[in-house]
Amino acid sequence: MKILPQKTQTNQSMTSGCITIGLVFIFLLLGPLLTPINHTSQNLSASLQPPSSSHWMGTDYYGRDVLARLVFGGRITWIIAIASTFMAVNIGTIIGLFSAYQGGWIDLIVMRLVDVMLAFPKLFVVLLIVGLGASSTSLLIWVLALFSWMEIARIVRSEVMSQKNRTYIKSVRALGLRTPRIVFIHILPNVLGPVIVSSVLLISTIILVESSLSFLGLGVQAPSASWGSILNDGRIDPLGTWWLSVPAGLLILTTVIGFNLIGNGLHKQLDLKKIV
Amino acid sequence: MLNGIIRRILSAIPTLLVGITLCFLIIHLAPGNPATRFLNPSQTAATQEIIRERFGLNQSLPIQYFHWLKQVLFHFDFGYSFYNGKDCTEVLISALGPTIILSFWALVFALSVGISLGIFTALRADTHVDRVINSTMMIFLSTPAFWLGLMFIGLFTIHLNWLPGSHLHSLYYDQLDSFGQLLDSVRHLILPVFTLGLPLAATVFKYIRAGMIDALQSDYTLAARARGIRQSTILWKYSLKNSLLPLVSLLGVIIPALLSGAVIVEVVFALPGVGRAMVTAVFGRDYPILMAGASLAFFIVILFNIVADIFYRILDPRIRNSAGGL
Numbered sequence: 340m341k342i343l344p345q346k347t348q349t350n351q352s353m354t355s356g357c358i359t360i361g362l363v364f365i366f367l368l369l370g371p372l373l374t375p376i377n378h379t380s381q382n383l384s385a386s387l388q389p390p391s392s393s394h395w396m397g398t399d400y401y402g403r404d405v406l407a408r409l410v411f412g413g414r415i416t417w418i419i420a421i422a423s424t425f426m427a428v429n430i431g432t433i434i435g436l437f438s439a440y441q442g443g444w445i446d447l448i449v450m451r452l453v454d455v456m457l458a459f460p461k462l463f464v465v466l467l468i469v470g471l472g473a474s475s476t477s478l479l480i481w482v483l484a485l486f487s488w489m490e491i492a493r494i495v496r497s498e499v500m501s502q503k504n505r506t507y508i509k510s511v512r513a514l515g516l517r518t519p520r521i522v523f524i525h526i527l528p529n530v531l532g533p534v535i536v537s538s539v540l541l542i543s544t545i546i547l548v549e550s551s552l553s554f555l556g557l558g559v560q561a562p563s564a565s566w567g568s569i570l571n572d573g574r575i576d577p578l579g580t581w582w583l584s585v586p587a588g589l590l591i592l593t594t595v596i597g598f599n600l601i602g603n604g605l606h607k608q609l610d611l612k613k614i615v
Numbered sequence: 616m617l618n619g620i621i622r623r624i625l626s627a628i629p630t631l632l633v634g635i636t637l638c639f640l641i642i643h644l645a646p647g648n649p650a651t652r653f654l655n656p657s658q659t660a661a662t663q664e665i666i667r668e669r670f671g672l673n674q675s676l677p678i679q680y681f682h683w684l685k686q687v688l689f690h691f692d693f694g695y696s697f698y699n700g701k702d703c704t705e706v707l708i709s710a711l712g713p714t715i716i717l718s719f720w721a722l723v724f725a726l727s728v729g730i731s732l733g734i735f736t737a738l739r740a741d742t743h744v745d746r747v748i749n750s751t752m753m754i755f756l757s758t759p760a761f762w763l764g765l766m767f768i769g770l771f772t773i774h775l776n777w778l779p780g781s782h783l784h785s786l787y788y789d790q791l792d793s794f795g796q797l798l799d800s801v802r803h804l805i806l807p808v809f810t811l812g813l814p815l816a817a818t819v820f821k822y823i824r825a826g827m828i829d830a831l832q833s834d835y836t837l838a839a840r841a842r843g844i845r846q847s848t849i850l851w852k853y854s855l856k857n858s859l860l861p862l863v864s865l866l867g868v869i870i871p872a873l874l875s876g877a878v879i880v881e882v883v884f885a886l887p888g889v890g891r892a893m894v895t896a897v898f899g900r901d902y903p904i905l906m907a908g909a910s911l912a913f914f915i916v917i918l919f920n921i922v923a924d925i926f927y928r929i930l931d932p933r934i935r936n937s938a939g940g941l
Contacts, residue, residue, distance in 0.1 A: 455633050458916040459909075462875035463893065467905055468641060470897030547759055551879055554761045555894060570762060577769030584769070588762035595757035 353608065356600030363594050367417065370410030378407040379562040390582055397582035399572045405582055412564035413590060416553075419480055419565070420545040426484035427545075428538045431491025436522050438492065439499035450496070453489045461486050462548055470557045479558055483545050494537055498530035532609045540602040543595040550591050566591050620925055627917050634917065635687065638909040639680055642902060653697075670697070683906070693907035698899045703907040707889060711911075713783055714888035717807055717880065718873050724812035725869075729819025730862075734855065736820075737827030749824070756817035760876050764810040764883035771806060779803050781885040807884045811876045815869060822865055826858030860931060866923040867916075874912050 374395065382402035390397045396406035438449040468482045502508060503526065511525055552558035553567030561568065566587045573583025653666045667673040671682065686692040693703035732752070736745040755763075772780030779785065785799050830836060831854055839849045878890030885891070889908055896904040 451630065451633070455630055455637065458630070458634060458871065458913060458920065459637075460871040460874040460878075460912050460916065462878055463909060463912050464641060466878065466893065466897060467909060470894075471642065471900065471905075543757065547757075550759055551761060554759075555879070555882060557894075557897065567759075567761075570765065574765060576773060577765040578774055579769070581769075584762070584765055588759065588766070591759050591762065592754070592757055595759075596753065599753065599757055 350604075352600050353604030356597050356602075356604055359593055359597030360601065363413070363590065363597065367410060367413045370406070370413075374404055374406045374410070376404040376407050378403060378411040378564060380404075387580060396586060397580075399569075399583055405569070405586070408564045408569055409566070409586060409590065412559070412566050412569050412587070413594075415476065415559055415563065416546060416549060416565045416567070416591075417594075419476060419483065419549050419559075420542050422480045423483035423487060423545050423549075424538055424542045426480070427487035427541060428491055428534060430484065431488035432495050432527075432534060434488065435492035435495025436499055436527065439496040440503065440518065440522050440526075446496075449492075453492055456486065457489050459486070462551060465548060466552060466555070466557060469552060476559060476563075479549065479552070483548060487541055487545060490537055490541070491534060494533050495530055498533060499526055502526050502529055536602055536605045536609065539598055539605060543598040543602070546591065546595055546598075619928070623921055623924055627921055631914065631917055634913040635684075635910045636680070638906055638913060639683060642905055642909065643676060643679070687910070693910070694903040696896075696901055696904050698896070698901045698904070703903045706892065706904060707907055707911055710887060710889045710892045712888075713886045714874075714877050714881070714890065716783075716804070717811060717886060717888060718877055720804060720808045721811035721815060721876075722869070722873065724808055725815035725819050726862075728812070728816040730823050730859075732816075733820045733823025733858075734827055734850075737824050737831060737858075738850075740828055752817040752820045755813045756821065758814060760810055760814060761879045761883050763813065764806070764880060767806045767810060768883070778805055780806060783886060807880050807886060810883070811873070811880045814876070815872065818869065818872070819862065819865070822861055823858055826861055827854060830854035830857045860927070863923050863927045863930060867920045870919040871916050874915065 376394075380403065382398070385394070385398050385402040386400055388394055388398040388402070394404050394406065396404070396409060399405055399408070434449060438446045465482050465486055469479055472478050499522075508521065508525060511521055516525075549558055550565065550567030550570070553565040554571045556568070556571060559565035559568055569587040570584055570591075573580045573587070577584045653670070658666075664673065671679060674682070683694070686694065691704060693707075695701065696703055696706060732748055736748050739745045768780035771778045779802055783800065783803055784796075785803070788796060788799055791799060831850075836849055836854060839853060840846075874890070877888060878893060880886070881888040881891040882894055889911065892904065893908045895901075896908065
């Protein structure tokens with residue numbers, strides 16, 4: 340009796356997450372078909388126009404088309420989030436595998452470093468580096484990745500720890516296989532489940548951090564755009580110029596909810612208890 | 616027990632040292648140079664050298680580091696702001712007040728809302744009420760704090776004119792009587808506290824709800840019920856106590872989130888706290904303030920981690936009595 344509603348809910352979570360993310364993805368992919376205007380072309384005589392037939396989502400202070408900026412900014416936000424997550428997952432997986440398999444003092448030092456880095460308030464540190472450096476998209480991706488791998492490393496480590504003394508590993512070791520082969524071919528596939536779940540959830544976290552930075556004026560720089568920087572344009576009168584602040588905020592919210600739903604769905608589907 | 620606590624505090628010292636060293640390195644190795652703030656091409660080489668010397672920027676990085684560390688550890692001296700020449704420690708201590716007030720009330724709000732809604736929905740798992748509250752909380756968990764703040768300001772400050780949307784006090788604060796001053800401060804705090812507290816409340820809610828559902832379905836609850844213990848006793852004495860435990864260790868996650876969130880909320884609501892001071896310092900390339908602020912944030916997190924660990928071990932007899940525990 341108990342299994343049935345749980346199964347339905349799992350599918351609900353995954354399905355609604357996939358639909359949400361699918362819709363945002365289609366919007367970003369096909370967006371340029373909706374508006375032929377370039378996202379950087381200014382028209383000061385048409386500053387802060389509300390939505391109309393020529394500008395479906397209105398214009399900003401410089402008369403730039405908000406719809407074009409939402410599409411372009413969304414692509415930037417997505418690229419940054421996915422690229423940093425990809426890098427963070429790779430770094431975290433390699434460090435976690437290495438640390439757990441080596442054990443001993445290497446493991447001790449690596450895990451202490453993970454503790455130290457987790458104790459940094461993420462936005463605080465990323466803000467420092469990105470703010471002090473010349474804010475470029477590639478620097479932003481790097482910094483976000485370098486401060487996001489720790490959770491993944493922890494999960495991989497604890498999974499490897501539980502796998503490495505199992506019989507199948509002992510037997511491949513007895514067969515004389517070399518460590519890298521054991522780690523990558525035999526252990527890694529068995530720890531991938533939790534890693535996939537937390538990387539989907541990590542995309543959401545990174546989107547929130549990136550948009551916060553861009554909102555503060557430290558992330559993606561003008562004339563380029565990200566959803567966070569578009570929101571910043573609507574800061575003076577958030578509801579008066581709602582076409583600047585509401586759609587960008589809703590897009591961030593929808594994307595984050597979408598990825599969270601997929602993460603939760605996968606979490607239940609794979610029946611993982613350890614990650615929240 | 617006391618031995619264990621002392622051991623835990625001592626074990627934090629290397630972490631703290633590594634952390635503040637990382638703060639120093641991050642700031643000094645980040646692209647850009649502190650000296651560029653003061654130097655411009657129209658100055659003569661001699662002037663530039665004097666400026667570098669004045670701020671100790673002509674020395675090598677290790678020497679700068681050891682000098683900074685010595686001042687911090689033995690004199691609690693973080694140097695002087697590049698921007699206005701004020702003592703960094705004083706600047707941050709005065710900025711700490713608003714941050715503590717904001718974070719404290721946001722935490723109180725998050726815990727009270729998160730815990731009560733978590734229990735409420737766990738008892739009604741899989742009903743319509745549960746689904747509505749759960750979805751609402753999921754939305755708050757995914758909402759960017761700055762957007763929530765902007766929407767609050769737009770609605771409650773600009774359009775409805777119900778609550779102030781910036782600063783800690785009104786301009787006429789000094790002319791009010793003490794009750795008026797209290798009311799004025801409360802009115803100024805409502806929107807920032809909600810903005811910072813709602814996403815946190817959602818996090819707390821998620822943990823408590825999951826913990827309570829687990830606890831209510833556990834064997835010990837079943838055994839207690841079989842023994843005829845009253846439902847309310849089971850709920851308050853056993854289930855709640857066990858589902859609150861993970862919350863203590865969650866403090867380690869909540870505190871960094873609270874500090875990160877405070878940066879955004881302080882900027883949006885123009886509150887003179889540490890977060891806003893840091894953002895201003897980033898724009899002004901005020902390196903001493905940045906190093907002091909980053910070290911302070913790190914110190915606060917480590918402190919709360921220790922407190923959470925100690926509490927956790929006091930509350931959980933399994934850890935308290937185990938050989939490796941406190």
